[in-house]
Amino acid sequence: MKLRWLACLLLAAAGAATAQPAVDPAxxxxxxxxxxxxxxxxxxxxxxxxxxxxxxxxxxxxxxxxxxxxxxxxxxxxxxxxxxxxxxxxxxxxxxxxxxQVESRTWLLWFGPGLLLAAGAAVLVVVVRRRGRDAATTTAPDEEQEW
Known part of the structure; x- marks a missing residue:
């Protein structure tokens, strides 16, 4: 039984040794x-x-x-x-x-991140303005509200 474990261990060690990245020969x-x-x-x-x-x-x-x-x-x-x-x-x-190179087939690669950033900024501006408008139109009641 011990001999089998030793053989398995040796095989695993040999496999690990060959799995190392190859070194450039010259x-x-x-x-x-x-x-x-x-x-x-x-x-x-x-x-x-x-x-x-x-x-x-x-x-x-x-x-x-x-x-x-x-x-x-x-x-x-x-x-x-x-x-x-x-x-x-x-x-x-x-x-x-x-x-x-910047060509018609690589425009999305070059300009896509900028377009996504601009679209995200536009969505952010719209959401902030809408929330500000909603907050201004909402009137606070005279009595205090308990949470």
Whole structure:
């Protein structure tokens, strides 16, 4: 019986050890400090396609490691930031950009929060005015009221 528990414990420990996030096998090699700075700015503007809420620079997913290598390779091929972003958009869609371009199909994304805020403010103004009007038209009785 004890042997079974020991075997189960060893299997669980082995499974936990393999569940650790993969470490990038080889670090990225930059030509100079300017290229490294440009890379970090670009990687922070791109979204990890697996993590969905982390930038490419912050993500530790395997696909993020691959995309960082691909971005660096494209940079070293002489492509501009706009060309690199366009390449990734063609491959993964506009989701990969933290700041998608303002187009007719992204108007709701760009202007929707402002419209919701304006609508909420308008509702608040209407409710406050209506309550003020109702309070002014209500006459208080002469006798005191006990609660």
């Amino acid at each position: 670090p990225l090699r930059f030509r100079d400090a300017a290229e490294e700075a440009r890379f970090h700015v670009l990687a922070s503007e791109l979204r990890c396609v697996q993590c969905q809420n982390q930038s490419l620079a912050d993500s530790n997913a395997l696909i993020a490691h691959d995309l960082r290598r691909e971005v660096l390779a494209l940079m070293q091929q002489g492509r501009s930031d706009a060309q690199i972003k366009q390449f990734l958009v063609e491959r993964y869609g506009e989701f990969v950009l933290y700041r998608p």
